[in-house]
Amino acid sequence: MSLLAVKDLCKRFGGLQAVGNVSFTVAPGSIKALIGPNGAGKTTLFNLIFGSLLPDSGQVWFDGKQTDGWKPHQVAAAGMARTFQHIRLFPKMSAWENIAVGRHVHSRAGFLASMLGLPWTQREQRAVREKALEIMRFLGVAELADVEGISLAYGQQRIVELGRALACEPKLLLLDEPAAGLNMRETSEMAKLIARIRDTGVTVLLVEHDMTLVMNISDEVLVLSYGEKIADDKPLAIQKHPEVIKVYLGEDDA
């Protein structure tokens, strides 16, 4: 039984086929990587899975429910979390508050209860802050708790954004180029971090350009080219796959 199943997903923008008939599954507890040259449709596929875009046709099954057509916040409530290729932190909120927003689906104080400041909402507040700080300790950035999002260094922003997604306690974590813009040392730390997250039982689907990272930590790799799936296999097999080699060598990989 797979945690995520994508069936015949299609999306066109005007005359451009961004994603064409892509099907694949992600097994629970695994790390699956999504690779392909620039413009292959990786981020579009992410957006389709997460509900940020509506597919033209095809289905998305997540955790036993058909989720295509759902809004992102509904998908999030069902147990999926994501990070963004271009970091989308809340710039004027402190690091811990950024992560606390990730607790949204696990807390329940509404407008009325919040305005009245009922005792249970205050207890919930304290629990949320505690959890956010716990996640920051897990990520090794506890000392940044009170720094505003906009003031964090780039690498720190990536970590806090990851923490925010983890705060959702997702079953499936979608990472869109988690190592983009990181130096070699930071990249290898990020790889270790992703593996540790997987070890806590979170399934990971990631888009990444850094092949070392992908080959080191992935259980399976899916290759897209011009919106279509050309391979879906174990990392070692992918490295020998003739069409993958052709796509990558034929491309001017900047």
Added chain:
Amino acid sequence: MARRRNLPIVVLALAVIAVHLLAAAAGKPQYLTQLTMAGYYSLVIVGLTLLMGYTGQISLGHAGFFAIGGYTSGLLCTYNLHASSGRALVSLLHAAGLLVAGQDLYGAEILVVRPWVACVVALLVTIAIAYLVGKPVLKLRGHYLAMATLGFGTIVYKVVLGSSLVGAADGISDIPAFPLFAGLAVTGKSALRTQNYYLAWGLVLGAMALLTNLIHSRVGRALRAIHGAEDAADAMGVDTARYKLSMFVLSAGLAALGGVFLTHYNGGIGPSEASIMKSVRYVAIVAVGGMANLWGALIMGVLLNFLSLRGSFGSFDDAVFGLILLAIMLFAPDGLLRAEFVRRLPGLRRVFGQKAEP
């Protein structure tokens, strides 16, 4: 943490009392009248601060909600149902105690809606309109949102200005006092000036207590997240459309509350309360206060409204607000009452110097 948050509320309460004592000691009780009015305008401003500063949704039409509240309550309290007192609906309302009979200035029989019923209906009407307008409008962003809210405000203005039912250009006058309890009534009578001052500021205190709780809660965090990055908030499970709409309706409700009370306090309301210049003025005050700064907006709101109501700006009233808007947005977009601005003050020359760079 909760205790620290309550401190400003306590300070505000003490300030309200201190101002009363000062005004009394100085023999200027009339100041309390303008402060009462400024208090009711502050309700609009703090609500708008949450909508604009925290949630990041501009509204150039909030005077419209203020006016809908005031006009609805005023109309219900003055519309004479005497002629149709035989009708089943009117009889039913009368029997239910929702109407009040009396005589007008010239001794004619009148039958009008009780003020508290009118107030409740006015709030409900405003909330319903805010919901219906907000649902489609809040899907828009940036300029489109600004234009749509401006359009809404203009429609309200033109409708009240063009409808003889609500007195067209004259507005509604002779609106009765709004009796609350134990001899206390919302009215401009000078005998009840002090009581009304405390009533208005009691409402402001209550609103501030509720809203400060809100901004420090899960909901407040979600609202700020929407302001920061709407797509990311959505991805974290925040139902952004619902939160924006709820905040819009809440701020409209606060505006209407201010409108209802001020209308009864003044005994009348005119179309200028719905004008775009009023909406712009509210936005200006929120901006001067520092956008996402509830206390800043309250302080600047009271100050500027008080000065404006006292006529300190003379015929340059609009010009003053325009120039304030311009100056704040150019030199201190985060508001005057922010530490960063004060720190930057000596460096103003550097700000000007940047012009010369290519």
Added chain:
Amino acid sequence: MGISKIGLVSSNTGFGKAGKEQVEKAAPGFGIQIVANEVYEKEATDLTAVVTKLKAANVQAFINWSIEPAQAIVIKNARQVGLSVPIFQSHGFGNIQYAKAAGPAAEGVIFPASRLLVADSLPASDKQKPVLLKYKQSYEARYHEDASTFGGHAHDALLLLGKAVEKAGALDKEKVRAALESLQGVVGTAGVFNFSARDHGGLGMDAFEMQTVKNGKFVVYSDTAAKK
């Protein structure tokens, strides 16, 4: 003039509304029917559609009640669409600026106003004439623009207050009020004021003179037969 079907247009301000209500109330008493009744915006830029509506209603004359610049647009558009019926305006037209703005379209517009506007052409026997001329000349010397009736109202108000204080001989509020109520025969720009405890307006019908525009100037409307 034998007019029975008129149009009524007014601006969306307090002035326009008050005039509209009075005309609506008074018209039936004169056997006059208002067949088209429109309110226009004080910021209006073109009112061709409004006057077209009057034209479609076949009005025999129309009243244009407003104090804003838009009142000049109405008469101009009316003449442009070929609506050549008599136009009556309110005393809100009593500023030559509006007549100038409407240019030739203002010719023949009939309106009531105080004699200030036609001070020069009044007979020497008119007891208002010296007051009017003095005000007009000093105003025009000071502000370099034509005197209108509106500034005259402020002049009259101050004049009356001054007379009342003089008569009361003290600044006591009650006494000044009583003195004000008893002022008789004070000649102002708007007319001769005669106050009483019941009449706080002080002016009679004779304070107004029907006037019209001829060659770009305000003149007394002489066709007495036309006065309904």
Added chain:
Amino acid sequence: MSPDLLFQYLVAGITYGTIYAIVAIGFNIIYNTTGIINFAQGEFVMLGGMIGVTLNAFLPVPLAIAGAVMATMLVGALIEMLFIRWLRRPSVLRLIVITIGLSIAIRELALLLWGEGVRALPYFTGTAVSSLSIGDVHISPQVLWVLGISAVMVAALNFFFARTLLGRQMRACACNREAAQLCGISAKNMVTLSFVLSAGIGGLAGCVISPITYVQYDSGTSLALKGFTVAILGGLGNSMAAIAAGLLLGTLESFSIWVMPAAYKDVIAISILLLILFVRPSGLFGNAEAARLKDY
């Protein structure tokens, strides 16, 4: 309803529509290069008219107009350089509020300078009462002047943006500011230029329409609101569509007076604006995907 009356309403509608369309084109030029909706656009129209009338006291009409257009352009340039140019990454909200503040400031300044009086340039041909008659339909010659000058202006703008280097540079900035800068175009100068151009168009419009509409210190506000409506109706940034949208809105307004009280004319216009924003924010003639690209 006789056909004559029908045409008379249509003429009124075309008059309104053309006036709105010129204001809308002014909005579009600034919006295209900067993404700013200039809430002070109506004030350019007012300034043009006011300056034109003032100059006309000692200059013949054509020279007065030329002078007014140049003066308004100067004001446009000054506004951009003093209030917009040096802002670093301003938010949409900040820009909206700045241009609103500017519009209030200019209006109040005009009140100080010129007072409350109402002015107008003389009719270019004929007088306030002259009209061309076709059967029982009457058209003021000034309406034809407005139509003609608008047409020439639109043609000139089209030529400018399509054929001249400067126009192409401005369009490049509109499409992609960074890329244009990489090609050596000074985006900042293009922004100033767009304000100058837009102010000039506003100023010209103010002169040409003033015989019809008159001009007063606060004439800009209501014109701006209609101009916006038309700009959005046609699709922000699309000037040809703005003309069609202007004529459509003007005609609708004119006919709305036929069936209901004139007091609600604006309510109709703005309700249409809201409806368009809700169902088709890209405008009646716009392209939804192109509009999304400019959604900031």
